[in-house]
Amino acid sequence: MTTQTPMIEMRSVSKHFGSVIALSDISMQVYAGEVMCLLGDNGAGKSTLIKTLSGVHQPTHGEMLLDGEPARFKSPAYALDAGIATVFQDLAMVPLMSITRNFFMGREPTVGWGPFKRIDWKYADRIAKQEMSKIGIDVRDPSQPVGTLSGGERQCVAIARAVYFGAKVLILDEPTSALGVKQASVVLRYIAKARADGLAVIFITHNVHHAFPVADAFTLLSRGGSLGSFRKEEVTREEVLNMMAGGAELESLDAELAEFQRSDREKKANSAAADQPTPKADGGNVDESAEKRLAGGY
Ligand SMILES: Nc1ncnc2c1ncn2[C@@H]1O[C@H](COP(=O)(O)OP(=O)(O)OP(=O)(O)O)[C@@H](O)[C@H]1O
Numbered sequence: 001m002t003t004q005t006p007m008i009e010m011r012s013v014s015k016h017f018g019s020v021i022a023l024s025d026i027s028m029q030v031y032a033g034e035v036m037c038l039l040g041d042n043g044a045g046k047s048t049l050i051k052t053l054s055g056v057h058q059p060t061h062g063e064m065l066l067d068g069e070p071a072r073f074k075s076p077a078y079a080l081d082a083g084i085a086t087v088f089q090d091l092a093m094v095p096l097m098s099i100t101r102n103f104f105m106g107r108e109p110t111v112g113w114g115p116f117k118r119i120d121w122k123y124a125d126r127i128a129k130q131e132m133s134k135i136g137i138d139v140r141d142p143s144q145p146v147g148t149l150s151g152g153e154r155q156c157v158a159i160a161r162a163v164y165f166g167a168k169v170l171i172l173d174e175p176t177s178a179l180g181v182k183q184a185s186v187v188l189r190y191i192a193k194a195r196a197d198g199l200a201v202i203f204i205t206h207n208v209h210h211a212f213p214v215a216d217a218f219t220l221l222s223r224g225g226s227l228g229s230f231r232k233e234e235v236t237r238e239e240v241l242n243m244m245a246g247g248a249e250l251e252s253l254d255a256e257l258a259e260f261q262r263s264d265r266e267k268k269a270n271s272a273a274a275d276q277p278t279p280k281a282d283g284g285n286v287d288e289s290a291e292k293r294l295a296g297g298y
Pocket residue numbers: 017020021022040041042043044045046047048049
């Protein structure tokens with residue numbers, strides 16, 4: 001694997017916004033047929049990293065290589081032409097436009113010639129329907145607005161489009177964050193398929209249950225810096241979870257939860273004691289407050 005040329009590589013890439021250092025000295029390699037999960041807390045620099053890769057931002061320092069060749073993209077359109085397709089969570093689709101229009105956006109097939117040239121909607125509809133059915137989504141009418149699809153299906157239209165137009169690198173910024181379990185699994189299955197088709201995939205998620213099953217490697221960002229890349233064999237799910245949330249925060253959360261449990265147990269023990277018939281010799285008022293609590297329903 002190490003002898004292979006990475007499909008996408010970052011070498012000591014930094015990105016500054018004025019005095020804000022959003023990325024500092026990031027190196028990362030992603031191979032064809034692999035999924036790299038980008039992990040890190042809010043504000044760690046994940047979106048900035050993928051925006052730099054996809055031509056939205058220019059790196060301040062460092063270099064990027066696509067399939068071994070130096071790459072610098074003036075805009076996302078240039079990155080797309082070079083084979084880097086990025087799916088942004090909210091901007092991926094236009095809800096009021098049809099599935100077919102969204103699928104082909106800007107790359108509509110045409111028939112005819114010269115002044116008689118027009119978009120070939122019949123062909124476009126057929127391809128859109130066919131590509132969606134390849135991933136198990138049965139679109140009855142590809143002219144229906146994308147807004148009528150579920151969130152997961154919409155993400156799949158965006159991914160299907162990238163694969164159909166021959167992307168070599170697929171970048172997904174939190175494609176599953178707003179989805180339920182079933183819809184997320186549709187998207188995850190499709191990510192796995194894109195990997196099987198030989199694409200290099202970069203996948204951002206906050207959910208370890210989404211990251212772990214599809215990832216081949218993880219890169220952990222923290223405050224704009226990289227804490228390293230790890231192969232999946234090298235880490236456990238718990239370690240990845242720790243990396244995602246920040247170990248220290250989880251530990252303090254653990255301590256807080258343990259404290260909740262302890263006070264819950266205490267409360268239960270108290271109310272159990274209050275349930276016991278109180279010996280008259282004690283004056284019958286041993287735990288009035290517990291009795292009141294019970295009577296009040298809490
Ligand atoms: N255009 C910009 N101008 C100035 N600062 C920016 C810009 N874009 C991002 N930043 C800063 O860079 C840092 C990283 O932001 P980024 O959006 O990359 O984080 P993220 O890891 O994607 O977080 P999240 O998980 O919340 O999406 C933040 O401190 C942010 O304020």
